[in-house]
Amino acid sequence: MKKLNLLLLIGVVLTLIACGGSSGEQPATAAGFTVIEDGLKSQFGDDAYYTEISIVYNKSIGNIIGATVTTDPSSLKMGQWNQTQGTWQQNSDISLEVPAGTQAADYMYQLNNKINLTQLGSLIEQSQQQLKDDKGLDNPTLSIASIISPKNGDLSKTEYLVNLKPENGGTTFRFSYALGGSLIKMDY
Numbered sequence: 105m106k107k108l109n110l111l112l113l114i115g116v117v118l119t120l121i122a123c124g125g126s127s128g129e130q131p132a133t134a135a136g137f138t139v140i141e142d143g144l145k146s147q148f149g150d151d152a153y154y155t156e157i158s159i160v161y162n163k164s165i166g167n168i169i170g171a172t173v174t175t176d177p178s179s180l181k182m183g184q185w186n187q188t189q190g191t192w193q194q195n196s197d198i199s200l201e202v203p204a205g206t207q208a209a210d211y212m213y214q215l216n217n218k219i220n221l222t223q224l225g226s227l228i229e230q231s232q233q234q235l236k237d238d239k240g241l242d243n244p245t246l247s248i249a250s251i252i253s254p255k256n257g258d259l260s261k262t263e264y265l266v267n268l269k270p271e272n273g274g275t276t277f278r279f280s281y282a283l284g285g286s287l288i289k290m291d292y
Contacts (some may be wrong), residue, residue: 126190128166132159132232132246137225140169141215147185147192153177153212157221158250165189172198177209210257223285224249224264231266231279234290239277244268247276263288 127143130136140159145152148171158170169187182198202208213219228249235244247267254261264281280288 132228134222134225137221141221155253160248161246243271245271
């Protein structure tokens with residue numbers, strides 16, 4: 105019986121390690137944001153449609169993940185959801201209006217090879233390194249990162265946005281990247 109309990113305990117520990125912890129505890133890296141993307145897909149499904157995904161870092165509670173999402177774009181209904189400390193909560197219902205001759209899905213994106221949180225995590229790492237090199241910041245920390253779909257429905261204009269701050273507060277450095285990962289602008 106003791107062997108069975110020990111094997112069960114080992115299995116639980118290995119499962120927790122393999123899952124990489126909760127989304128709220130993930131670092132602002134490509135690997136960490138891959139875990140967050142997996143959490144979104146687990147919550148909303150692989151085929152969900154988004155108009156915005158954001159990850160806000162709060163030093164005391166970790167990542168707060170926000171998503172404006174639907175599983176049925178033709179319904180013209182979306183939900184605004186937040187995950188804090190591992191718990192998802194829907195904050196609001198959203199009704200959409202789209203121009204005549206278009207479909208709601210034209211203004212949304214899906215998480216796939218073209219648009220993904222792994223790339224957003226990589227861009228955060230790239231932005232942090234740029235601040236270390238150019239501004240001499242020791243430990244720039246994520247404030248907010250997001251994927252925003254354009255309001256005109258041209259998904260090729262989707263942007264990755266990254267806001268970083270010095271570890272102890274101060275100036276916010278804003279980076280905007282094109283879908284392919286090229287820097288559009290950086291300001292502060």
